[in-house]
Amino acid sequence: MNTVKSILRTLRSTILLLLLICMVVFMVDNRDVITINTNPLPFEIQTRVFVVMIFCFVLGLIFGILSCSPTIIQNFFRRLRDRNKIKKLEKQLGN
Numbered sequence: 001m002n003t004v005k006s007i008l009r010t011l012r013s014t015i016l017l018l019l020l021i022c023m024v025v026f027m028v029d030n031r032d033v034i035t036i037n038t039n040p041l042p043f044e045i046q047t048r049v050f051v052v053m054i055f056c057f058v059l060g061l062i063f064g065i066l067s068c069s070p071t072i073i074q075n076f077f078r079r080l081r082d083r084n085k086i087k088k089l090e091k092q093l094g095n
Contacts, residue, residue, distance in 0.1 A: 005040060 030049040037044050 023054075059061070 027050040032049050033046055034049055034052070035044060035046050036052070052070065
C-alpha cells in the first residue's frame, strides 16, 4: 500500500513540476503589453498578457473549487459519520 502512495505522490509531484515549467515558459513567451478598455467605464488598464491569463486561470480555479466544495464537504462529513458508526459497532461487538 505504501508503494502505491509513494508512486502516486511522485506522479503528482512530477505533474506539478511540469505544470510549473509550462507556466514559466508561457509567462516568458507572453510578455507583451496589452490595454484593457472597460468601456463604458472610464478605466483603461495596461498589463501584460500572461497576467491576464493567470488571473483568468486562478479565477476559474476558484470558481471550480467553490462549485465542487458543497459535494466535497458533504462527502467528508458523511465519511466521518460513517467512521464513527463503524467504531461504535465494533465497540458493541467487542463487549
